[in-house]
Amino acid sequence: MADVQTPMKTMYRNLLLTRGGDVWAYHRIKAKSIPKQNEKEVESYKKRWREFLQELTKYQDFHFMMYPQEYQLHERFENLKQDVALDTEDMANYYLDETESLLGQRLGTVTKSDFIVGVRLRADMVRIDADVKENMMSMLSTATDTIVNLLGWEQEVTTSFFEKYQEAEQELADTMGMVDGAPLTEKEMIYINRYHFIRGLDHQVSEEMANASRKAVTNTLIDPTSPSVLNLNSDEDEGYISFVVIDEFPRNMADSDLFYETQALPFPVEVDIKAQVESKSQTKMKVNMKKKQLRESAREQNQTGDETDASISESDQMIRNLQDDIKKDDVHMFNWMAVVIVDGQTKKDCLTRAKMVKRRLKSMGIVARIPVADQLSLFYKFLPGEPIDVKDRNWMQKTSQDGLAECLFGVNASVGSNIGFFVGWIDRFEQHKDLDAAIGSSRDPVFFHPFLANQQIKGTKTKSPHVLITGDTGNGKSFLAKLLFIYISLLDIKCLYIDPKKELRKWIRKVMKNQQVRKDFPLFVEHLERFHFITLDPEDQANWGALDPIVFLPSTQQKEMVTMIFEQVYDFSGKDDVHTAFLQSITKVQEQKEKGEKVGSMHVIYEMQAHEDVDVRKAGNFLYEVMADGVMRLCVHDGSNDALSLNRRISIVEIENLDLPEVNDSYESYTSEQLKSSAVMYALGRYCELFGQNKDERTAEFMDEAWMLTSNPTGKKVEKKMRRVGRSYSNALYFISQSTKDALREEESNNFGVAFAFDEPTEREDVLKWMNMEASDENIDMLDGMFQGQCLFKDYYRRTAKISVECLFDEWAGVFETVEASAVATAEEMWWA
Template sequence: MQENLLLTRTGDVWAYHRVKPKSIPKQNDKEVEGHKKRWREFLQELTKYQDFHFMMYPQEYQLNERFEHLQQDVAWDTETMAAYYLGETESLLEQRLGTVTKNDFIVGVRLKADMIRVDADMKGNVLAMFSTATDTIVNLLGWEQDVTTSFFDQFAEAENELNDTMAMIDGVPLTQDEMIYVNRYHFIRGLDHQVSDEMANASRKAVTNTLIDPTSPSVLKLNSDEDDGYISFVVVDEFPRNMADSDLFYETQALPFPVEVDIKAQVESKAQTKMKLNVKKRQLRESAKEQNMVGDETDASISESDQMIRYLQDDIKKDDVHMLNWMAVVIVDGTTKKECLTRAKMVKRRLKSMGVVARIPVADQLSLFYKFLPGELIDVKDRNWMQKTAQDGLAECFFGVNAAVGSNVGFFIGWIDRFEQHKDLDAAIGASRDPVFFHPFLANQQIKGTKTKSPHVLITGDTGNGKSFLAKLLFIYISLLNVKCLYIDPKKELRKWIRKVMKNPDVRRDFPLFVEHLETFHFITLDPEDQANWGALDPIVFLPSTQQKEMVQMIFEQVYDFKGKDDVHTAFLQSITKVKEQREKGMTVGSMHVVYEMQDHEDVSVQKAGNFLYEVMADGVMRLCVHDGSNHALSLNKRINIVEIENLDLPEVNDSYESYTSEQMKSSAVMYALGRYCELFGNNKEERTAEFIDEAWMLTANPTGKKVEKKMRRVGRSYSNALYFISQSTKDALREEESNNFGVAFAFDEPTEREDVLKWMNMEASEENMDMLDGMFQGQCLFKDYYRRTAKISVECLFDEWAGAFETVEASAVASAE
C-alpha cells in the first residue's frame, strides 16, 4: 500500500476514496431523485474503469476523543461536573448501543493498465509492460518481491484523473493509515478494538492477524489477539424487476444493530452484452412460438421480458449506458453464534419487506469473506447471486446517504427517527442507533460545509409538545460551557422544579455535583409587589443614553395613544430629553420623572396626560419599567441568570393585538424592556453569551416588538451571542428578509402551521410529510442544523436528576395509574 493505492498479488492497482455522505430526508422526493441522478452520472463516468467496490461500514464513533475536544469549551467552575456527565453520556450510550458507530462510505476503483503513463515514450511503455510481466511471473512462482514507493509514481496521472471523477460525489483519497485500517477492518469486524490504536499500530504485515474459523455453518468465527466473535454474510439474491427505490444502503441503516453493506461490480463489454441480449431474445421468441403452436397465449412474463429487452437494446446503443455485473452482501456480527444468526435473519426480514430476496449461505461464508476483501475481483466463476443491471439499477441502491444531523462534537440531545412507525416515544428511541449531538457555538466558526453564520436558535411548536423541555436541556448544557447565559422565564416554572430537585434527599446524596451547579444559578424574580424590584427594567437606568428615548416611547405607547395629540406627544418627547440630560449629569432620575415633567407642564392637556400616566404607572407591572431611578437595574455580571416575572398577564398566541386588555398591554411593555435588556446582555464582543426567551412570540405580536427582536438577532451576527427564541409560531421566522437569522431550528408539531413548518425546515410540504408531523409523539421534532440538514429526532435527557428539573406538569396519582 502507498497512500490510498493498493497493489494486489496479481498486479492490479486499486485506488480508495472516502465519500462524504449526504444527509437527505427520505421523504424529500426531489432531493432523493437529485442524488440518484448525480450517481447515475458518476457511474457513467466510472464505467471506463473495469471494476469497483462500494463499501458502507460502521466505523467506531470515538466518543471519548470527541468529548475530550468538547471539554476544552467547559467553564473553569464546571470542569468536574462536565467531566462526570460527559463520562456518563459515553457510558450510557455504550450500554445501550454497544460500540457507538457511524456509517462510513468507501469507494474502491481498479486503475486500468492502459491508463498508466499514457504520455510516456515507447521505451517507457515497454519497460512498464516488462515490469508487470516480471511481477506476474514472480507471483506465480510464489516468491515475494519488495515494491518500492517509486513504483506507484507511474500511477500519478491515472490517480489524478480518477480524483476528478470522484469529485463528482465529494470523494477524498484515503490517507495511508486509513487505508491500512480499512483493510484491517475486514479481519476485526464486530471485535472490540480502538480505531486510534489500530491506526497507531498500523502495519501492512499485521492486517490479516486474525484466525478465521469456518467450521460452523452460516457463520465465521474470528479470533484476534484482543477479542473473538462471529460474522455472517447475507447475500442479496433477487431484486424486484423494477429496482426503483431499492435503497439498499439507506434502508439497512435503520436496523437496530450495526451492519456493513458491500457491492463488488464489474463492467460488461458492449459486445458481450449485445450477444447475450440477442441470445435471450431468440429464446423468448422461441418460447412464445412454442406456446402459440399448441394454441396457448403467450405468457405475460415472456411478453414483458421481450419488451424489456427491446428497451435495453435501444439503451445499449447509447455510449453512456453499460451493463454491470455485481454482487451485494450485508454483513452482520455478534458476540455469539446465536446473536449473529438472529441478526442475519432480521436482515433477511428487513430486505423481504423491501421486496428483496436474500440468503444466508451455509457453506460459502469463507469464500464470500475473501471475495469481498479490498482488491479482490469478481469474475466469470461467480455466477451465484450475480445481479445484472445498467448504471441506473446500481444508483437506486442509494449509496452515500445517511440521516445525520447535528454536530460532530457536542452534547447529546436525542436520537434520529428515520420516519419509521412506532407505538410511542420510548419505542422510537429504542429503535434508533443514531445519536444526535449539538454544540451551540459553531455557526460562526467558519467550519467547512456550514450554510449559516447565525448562532441563533428557533424552538417552535404547540403547547405541550416538548419545546420547553428541550430548551431547558440546552440551557443546562450551555451553563457548563464558558458562556454567560440568561433564561427569561415569564411562566416562573424553572425555579419551582429546580428547587424540587434540590430538596430531594436522594438527589442531594447521589448527585452532589449537579446540586452544587444548580446552587450557582442566579434567580431574579421581577415581582412588582416587591418594592426592591421597582425600576429593575427602567430604560433611563439600565440602557445607554443613545437607546433610552426610543425604549421609553415604546413602553409608554403601550398604555397611551398619542395619535392626534401632537401637543401632548411633543411635550412627552421633550420631557424624555430633559430627564436623559439630568441622568447624564449624575442626578438620580428614572422614567417616572418623565411623568412628573408632564404633570408640571404649563399646558393643561399635557398635565391631564401626565396625571393619567401617573395613575397607570404607579401600580402593577409597569412599576418594573417606570420608577424614579433610586433602585438598581438588572445586573449584567452574573454568569448564569434566570429572570422570572411574577403576575404577568400574557395574552394568548392567537390573540390579535387589537384585542389586548389594558393589563396585557402593560405585560407586553415589560416584555419589550426585557428584550432590550437581553440585547444589552449579549452586546460584549469579549465574551460568549446566550439568551433563552420563553414565550418569545410576545415580542413579535406587534411592529414595535418585532423591531426589538430584530435588533437582538443582529447582535449575534458579529458577536458570539446566541438567541434561543422559544415560541408557538414560525410565521415571523418565515419572512423572507429574516430567513437567514436563525442558524438552527427545532420545530415541534403545530397543527395550524404544518405547511409553513415543513417549508421552513427544508422539507417538502407533501401529504406524506403532513401525516408524519401529525404522527409525532410528545418529545419529537424536526431539527435543522448549521449544515441545513433536516431530520426527525426524538429528544431525550439521559439523566433522571436533570429531567426532574425540566418537568412542566406534575403527574397526578390518577395519571400515573392510567
C-alpha cells in the first residue's frame, strides 16, 4: 500500500498553500452550452479563450480540470417538491423518487461536467507591507516547513499570510472574468481536493465539504500494485481508477475539442491539463535549434539527390510562421500534459472504459496511452497545487495558446432547468440507428420546470413563460405536450388543456380501464380521476352557450368578441345601417345583462329581428337560421346555461363535431362550417385568456392545434392577447402547432420563452433560425435525420440542444399515444432486419 502525500498544506477561501510555499488560486468557469454544429459560435468562443490565455501568460503554472460533478438529484427534487400541489403530493413524491431511482439505475451516479481553473500566483506579484521582522519570520516559516512536517506537526498559517495575496488574487479574478470565472468557496476547495481521492467512489458531497482537515482530505488507501490502474479504498467504498495519457495530437490541433468530445462517452470522465508557460528566451532558442535541424535534414537529403520531404518543408514553414508571431509578441508557448481519468467498480470495468477512451480519442486523430507503471506518479502529478516538471518529457505537449484553446474547455451541451421534471436526453448530434440507441448512449438527462422564466432568475434571457411546441404531424409534439401537461398537473398550478381532436380522454380511459394499471399504480389512476373533462358537443343541449361571450366575458370584452363571432358567418361590409343596428343591439343586451336579466348572444339576434328597418330584420332572420343549429350554438345562446367554469384546477376541454380546416388551407378557402368552427376556436381562445388573468394564482393553458387561432387576422389578435397575459400574470401558454411562422414574426420574436421544435421539412431554415442555430447544410441534414421523438429544445437561457424525448413510466406513456399500432405494423418491426 502507498500513502500518497498531497501538495496541500492548507486552504483559505479559494487559495491553496502548498508544502513548497506556493499559493494557487482556483476559479470555476461557468460552462457555456454551444451546439457543436454552430461553427461560428464555436470559433468565437475559441477566440475569446485565445485572448484569455494570452492574458494568463503573466503567470507560470495552470491546472485545467473538467470533472463529473455529482448532480445531487435527490436534493434538487426535494426543492422541486416545494412547488407540488397538496392534492397531488403523494403521487408527485412517488414519481420523483421513481425518476431518481430509474436514472440512478441507468447512469449510476448522475453527473454534470464542472470546469475548474487553478493558477499559481507568482511571488513577485505579492505586495509585501510587513516589517523586516515579520518578513524574516515568514522566511523562517518557509525554510523550516519541511522539518516541521516530517515531525508530523501541523504548522498554523494565519489569515494575514493569505491577505498578502489579496491584490494578486483580485487581479487574477478580473482576468478570469473574461471567461466567466468566479472564485471557489472554501467548502468547494475542500471538496475539489478531496475529490481526487474518491473518484468514482460512493460519497455525499455535503459531508466531504464539511471535512476540512488535511488528514480528512487524503483519507483514502491507494494501492498501485495492479498494472494500469489504482485501487482506491475509502471508509465508504472501494473502486479503481486509471489515467489515460494523451501522447500525440494531430499536427494541426484545429477542432481537437478534447474536453467537449470526451463528454459524449457513455460514462463519466475527468479530463485534466497541467500547463506551464515557457519563457520567450527558451522558445526562441528552441525554435532556432529546430529550424537548424530541419535545414540540416533538408541539406542531407539534397546532397544524396533526394527531394526534401514534404513533412520537413511543412515543418519549416510552421517554424517560420511561429518566429514571426513571436516577434509580434502575441504568441507564447505552453508545455502541457493532458490526461483522461476513468473509474470502475472493478479493475476490468475500469480498463474497459480506459480502452473505450483510447478508441474515442483515436477517432479524433489523437493518440493516447494507458501507462502500466506510472499510474501513481500521474495521480500525484495531477493533484491540485502540483506543477508539472518540464524536465519530464514523457507525454509533454508543446503548443501556443491557440492549441490549448482548441481543446474547447468550458463548453457543454446543457439545456433545460437546474430544478425540474425529467423530459429526455441530450443527443450530441451523434449518428444512431434509432431513438432507443440515441437515448441509450446519452449521459445527459434534461430537466424542465414550466414556471421559471418570469421569476427574475439570474442568467435567463427571457421573461416570457410561454412555450412553443412545433413540428410536422407524427413527429412527437403531442406526446411531449401531454407529458408536460401531466407534470404541470402535479404542481400548484391551475391548468387547462384544449383538445380539439378529443384524443386525450380516449387514451386516459383506456389506461384507467386497465386492471393491471389500477392495481399496480393506484396513485396515478387516482390522479387521472381528478381530471375534469368538458366536451363541447353542440348536439348536447347542456353545452349550448358554454362559450357565449355575453355570459362568460367581462362587459368590456363582450362586444368585440360577439362581433368577431358573427363576422365569421355574415359580411357587414357595405351595410352600414345593418352594422350599426347590430352594434346597438349588442349594447342593449349588455344593458339588460347589467340589470340582472338572463340574456345571451342570441338576444342580439332577437333585437335585430324586432328592428324597424327591414334590412336589419332580414339580417337578423338570416343570423337566426345560421346560429340556431350546429356548432354556433356553443357560442350563441339565450343565457339559460352556465358558461365554462374558471375554477377547476385541472380541466380538459374537448370539442366534438368541429369541421376544422387543414393547416395549409387558406382562409379564403374555408367552407361555411369551417368558418363556424373557427369562430368556436376564437371564443375558446378568449376563454383561455380569461382563465389566466387571476394574479393570485399560477395558470397554464395547452392550446393543441393552435394554428387554428393564427390562420387569419382576427384569430391572430386573440392569440396575441393570450400571450400578453403571461407578461404581467403568472400564466403560461403552451402553443402547440405545426408551423413556426407565426412565432418568427419580428415583432413577436420574444413572446415564447421556451421552444421545442420537431422537424418540419418545409420550414427547416426558419426552424434553425428560430432555435438560434446556423442554417447550414449540416444542420439541415441533422433535422432531416431526426427520429420521431427528437426535437431541438431552446430554454430560458437561450441555450439550444438536440434532445430525445422520453417518458420513464410505461403507465404514463399509454396516456400519450396518438396512434394505435396495428398488428401489421407490429409485425413490420418484428421482421425488420
